[in-house]
Amino acid sequence: MPEMLAAYLLPHVISVMGAIGISSGTILATAVAISTGLAYLALGSAAYLIGQAFAPGVPKPEDGKFNLKQAVPPLVYVLGRTKKGGDYVFLEERSGTAHHVTVWAAHHIKGFTEHWLHDEKVALDEDGKVISPDHFVLGGDAKVRIQTRRGANASSAYQGIVDAFPDIWGPDHRGDGLATVYMRAKSVGQEDLMKVFPHMMPSHQAVGEGHDRLIDPRTGDPGYSENIAVFRYWHLTHPVGGKLSREDMYDPDWANAAEVCDETVLNRDGDPEPRYHGGFWFRANNDPVQVGRLMDQAAELVIYERPDGTVGVHPGTYVEPDVRLTAADIISISYDPNRRRASNVLAVRGRYVDPERGFNTTDAAIVGAPYPSEDERTKTVDNQVVQRHNHIQRLQTLAMIRANAPRVRVVAHFEAARQVPYRRFVKVHYPPRLDEAVIEIIDRPTLSLRNLTYEFAGIVLPGDIYPFDAETQEGEPPPIPVEVVGSDVPNPVGFDVVIQQEAIGGGSVAAYALASFSDLGDGFVYELEWEPTSGGSAQSARGRKGETQVRSGYLADGKEYRFRARTWSALTPSDWTDAIILTAVADPVPPYAPTGVGASGGTGQANFTWTAPNSANYRGARIYLGTTASFGDADLVATEYGAPNASDSATVPGLSAGTFYGWVVAINGSGVESGPVATGAITVS
Secondary structure (H helix, E strand, O other), X not given: OOHHHHHHHHHHHHHHHHHHOOOOOOOOOOHHXXXXXXXXXXXXXXXXXXXXXXXXXXXXXXXXOOOEOOOOOOOEEEEOEXXXXXXXXXXXXXXXXXXXXXXXXXXXXXXXXXXXXXOEEEEEOOOOEEEEOHHHEEOOEEOEEEEEEOOOOOOOOOHHHHHHOOOOOOOOOOOOOOEEEEEEEEOOOHHHHHHHOOOOOOOEEEEEEEEOOEEOOOOOOEEOOOEHHHHHHHHHOOOOOOOOOHHHEOHHHHHHHHHHHHOEEEOOOOOEEEOXXXXXXXXXXOOHHHHHHHHHHHHOOEEEEOOOOOEEEEOOOOOOOOOEEEOXXXXXXXXXXXXXXXXXXXXXXXXXXXHHHOOEEEEOOOEEOOOOOOOOOEEEEEOOOEOOHHHHHHHHHHHHHHHHOOEEEEEEEHHHHOOHHHOOEEEEEEOOOEEEEEEEEOOOOEEEOOOOEEEEEEEEEOOOOOOOOHHHHOOOOOOOOOOOOOOOOOOOOOOEEEEEEEEEEOOEEEEEEEEXXXXXXXXXXXXXXXXXXOOOOOEEEEOOOOOOEEEEEEEOOOOEEEEEEEXXXXXXXXXXXXXXXXXXXOOOOOOOOOEEEEEEEEOOEEEEEEEOOOOOOEEEEEEEEEOOOOHHHOEEEEEEEOOOOOEEEEEEEOOOOEEEEEEEEEEEOOOOEOOOEEEEEEEEO
C-alpha cells in the first residue's frame, strides 16, 4: 500500500466511523501493517489531523447565494447539479456600465441550465440579454447581459471587457480551465433605478451541471454524472481528496457501487428515482475528510482496504453474509440490548437540499414520533449532497434502525474471522440471544498477534434493512412555501385635474393646475407632470405621503397643457397615467359683449366696426365669419386687441364675392369670450 494512501485513507475511515454514526466497513490490519507501519501511520495520522483541524467546513447551499469578493479565493469544485454564485475575478465600471466576471467552477462543466439575479429566475435571448422579468428592460433596452464560458482548456476572453478596458484586459485574459460568468449591468436614471433594479446591483447565481470529466469506474470513460459513487471515486483520486492513483482503486468494487447508486427506486408518488444521486460543491481548502464523509453518508458507502492494498468500497445495499461465526469460533462476546429510556432515539429529523425550493436546505418529514417534551430524543441526518425527499427519508429510516439496534463486541479466533476485515455484514450464531443474527460492523477490527484473534464491534440488524416502501414510509414532505412576488407600484386611481386661479399681487391673477387622486394609502406619493402641447420642457411636482392633491407651478395664461401623473413608493415609480389636456385660464370671468357692432362689404373684403365694452378685464375682440346665419358654422378670422370702452374696427381681406355673416366677440386676457354679437348679412363683391 503506498505511503500516500496510508497517510490519508486510514485516518479518513477512522474519522468516518466515529463521526457519522452509521454503518462502517473495516480496514485490513495485517501483521505486516501493524509490525512495520504502525509508527508511521500514527505520525501520519497525527500530522494529517493537525493540518485539517483548521480547514473550513464544507459550504452549505446558502453559502453560495452571494458572489465572493476575496483576493485569492480557493478553487471551487462542483459535482452534479447545483445552484451557486461565483468568486469575483473582475469588477469595474466604465461609461455607466458595470462589468462583473465570476468563476463558477475551477474546471470544465457540462453547462449552465438557469440564471438567477437575486431571487428571480431570468430568461436570456440568443445574445445573452435578460429579457424576463421585464423590469430589467427599459424602453426596449435590456439593461443586463449574461455570457458564460464552460471552462475549456483553451478558452477565449470576453470581448465586451476587452473593448471596454483595453488598457487592463486583453485577449490573453481567457480564464483557461475555469467556468465563468460575465454580467454587464447598465446604469439607469435615478427615477428608474428601483424599478429596473429593485434589489440594487444584480447579484448573479446560476444552476449548472458541474464536472463533466468524472471517470466512471464501470467504463473508464470521463463524463458528467450525478452518481455519488462516481463522485467519491473521483474525490479519492484527485489532489483535493485522497491523492490516490487509479491503480490504487479496486475498480470492480467501485463499478458495483456505481450500479447500486443508479438503481431505480419509487418515491411516495410512485415516480422512479435513482437510488443514490445528488450534487454539491466545495472548495479546495475544505477538509477532505468532511467532504468524503458527506458522500459516504449520502450513498451509504463504506471504504476499506483490500488484501492486495487497493481501495475497495461496500455499496449502500445489503449483501448476504458469507462469514458465519458460531460458538466454536467465538472466544467472548458482549451484548448490549440498547434499551435505555434516556438514550433511545424516538425520531430522526432530516435536512437536504431541495431543487424545487431553489436548492436551499430543507427539512424533511420526521421519521418516528418525537417525545412531547423538551427532551425529544431525536437525531438529525443533515446532508447537503442529498437532493430528493425520498433519498433523505431512506437515510433517516436507516439511522433510526441503527440508533436503536442492539450492540455487540465479538472476540473470535483468527482463522474463523480472517475475512471479517473485508466484510460489511457478518452472521453470528450464538444462542440464545444471537440466533443466526446479522451483524453490521461499525468499528475497525483489531488483530491481536499475541492471541491470534480478531475483535470487532457491530450492531444487530433485523436482516436486510434497505427495502423501503415509499408509499407508507416516506411521509409527507413539507409544503413548498408560496412565493411572494412583489407587485408593481399601483398607478394613480381617480386622477383628475382642474385649472384654478390665485392672486399674486398688484391685482394680477395666475393660473395653476390642481390634481386630485383617490387614496391608495398613506405610504404613497403622487407626482404631477405638465408640459405645453405646443412644445417646451416638462415640469413636475410631488406631494407628500398621504396627500391626495398635488398642485403645479404657475401656468402661462391661455396656453394649452398636457397633464399626467404617477405614484411613487420606496423610490420606485408607477407607470404614467393617460394625459389630460387643459388650457390654463387665469381670468375665468368673461367681459361684457361689444356694442355698436356693424359690418360692410367691399371688393374682396369685409369691414367690421364695434365699441369695446366698459369692462376692466377687456383685452380685445375676435371676429368670426361664416356663410350661414349660424354662429356654430363660423370661423375665427381675426383678433383685434384694444382698450375698454373704445371704438375699434378691423378689415378681413381675401374674400370671394358672395354673402357672408359676421360676429364680434369680446375677450379677456385669458381668452375667455363674451357672448357673440351678430353683424347681419355682408355682401362682398
